[in-house]
Amino acid sequence: MEKSEKIWMDGKLVPWNKANIHVMTHTLHYGLGVFEGIRCYNSMENGPSIFRLQEHVDRLFQSAVILGIDVPFSNKEIHDAIIQVVLENKLEECYIRPIVFLGDNKMGLNPKGVDVRCAIAAWPWGTYLGEDGLNKGIRVRVSSFTRHHVNISMTKAKACGYYINSILAKAEAYRDGYDEAVLLDPSGYVSEGSGENIFIYSKGKLHTPTLSSSNLDGITRDAVIQICKELDIGIEERNITRDELYIAEEVFLSGTAAEITPVREIDSRIIGKGMKGPITDKIQQTFFKIARGNKSKFSKWLTPI
Ligand code: PMP
Numbered sequence: 001m002e003k004s005e006k007i008w009m010d011g012k013l014v015p016w017n018k019a020n021i022h023v024m025t026h027t028l029h030y031g032l033g034v035f036e037g038i039r040c041y042n043s044m045e046n047g048p049s050i051f052r053l054q055e056h057v058d059r060l061f062q063s064a065v066i067l068g069i070d071v072p073f074s075n076k077e078i079h080d081a082i083i084q085v086v087l088e089n090k091l092e093e094c095y096i097r098p099i100v101f102l103g104d105n106k107m108g109l110n111p112k113g114v115d116v117r118c119a120i121a122a123w124p125w126g127t128y129l130g131e132d133g134l135n136k137g138i139r140v141r142v143s144s145f146t147r148h149h150v151n152i153s154m155t156k157a158k159a160c161g162y163y164i165n166s167i168l169a170k171a172e173a174y175r176d177g178y179d180e181a182v183l184l185d186p187s188g189y190v191s192e193g194s195g196e197n198i199f200i201y202s203k204g205k206l207h208t209p210t211l212s213s214s215n216l217d218g219i220t221r222d223a224v225i226q227i228c229k230e231l232d233i234g235i236e237e238r239n240i241t242r243d244e245l246y247i248a249e250e251v252f253l254s255g256t257a258a259e260i261t262p263v264r265e266i267d268s269r270i271i272g273k274g275m276k277g278p279i280t281d282k283i284q285q286t287f288f289k290i291a292r293g294n295k296s297k298f299s300k301w302l303t304p305i
Pocket residue numbers: 037158166192193194195196197215216217218219220221254255256257
């Protein structure tokens with residue numbers, strides 16, 4: 001991990017190596033905390049620009065509402081602090097990680113009275129699933145782990161503890177020689193990747209699981225849906241079964257870290273021609289054009305810093 005200079009902690013910038021917490025931090029023990037993953041791209045005309053910043057800040061606050069966490073800063077304060085972190089670290093392209101967590105003044109499962117704390121880090125982070133993955137596609141396995149039931153974990157929150165499920169799935173996929181895992185929801189329908197939403201292309205249009213499939217309401221997922229409208233590609237949100245993945249013409253994953261990553265193989269079945277498909281390529285190219293400021297119609301998605 002390439003460190004940057006400063007991290008914003010509870011309202012102040014502190015050196016990276018001093019941004020520490022106590023071992024009795026509540027979130028470390030019980031996992032109740034919320035976070036975001038955001039990317040800043042170097043856009044052609046305006047320099048470093050944060051992709052869909054307001055949507056990410058809004059989701060952070062929504063995650064906190066879902067889990068009953070009272071964030072001690074306003075939406076605007078967090079929004080502005082994120083810009084400040086990128087600026088102060090003189091970063092051009094980076095990944096940004098705001099986290100809201102419970103402090104170390106009280107133990108026990110009742111979170112009432114525990115201090116709520118916030119930190120924002122930003123550092124250079126290249127492609128999540130590899131440059132080769134972006135160009136040629138990755139190999140995926142359907143996980144033996146099921147995604148959260150919606151009334152066990154409220155999956156519209158991006159919550160720290162929920163990622164145990166993602167980590168188990170990802171580690172299993174890696175152990176078995178795959179690059180990523182796709183999880184099914186408790187009804188057996190396709191839900192999402194360990195940290196990405198999923199799309200398939202078949203019978204002349206794109207399909208993606210509805211937001212009732214135990215998945216996160218991905219901001220890149222929404223970008224893909226809007227890009228499809230722009231490119232005149234049909235898109236349907238519906239229940240998708242595991243076997244539909246195997247016979248799809250194209251499959252890709254979407255996420256802030258993974259961006260638009262084609263899938264070339266699932267559970268030893270070759271998808272389409274075993275490479276990035278033409279529809280995925282079109283959507284990926286448009287996505288990067290927008291992120292790097294080359295499509296003025298979508299410039300509202302970029303916040304120049
Ligand atoms: N699902 C999960 C479980 C994730 O962690 C992520 C990454 N935030 C996504 C989907 C994709 O969401 P986004 O496009 O907002 O990054």
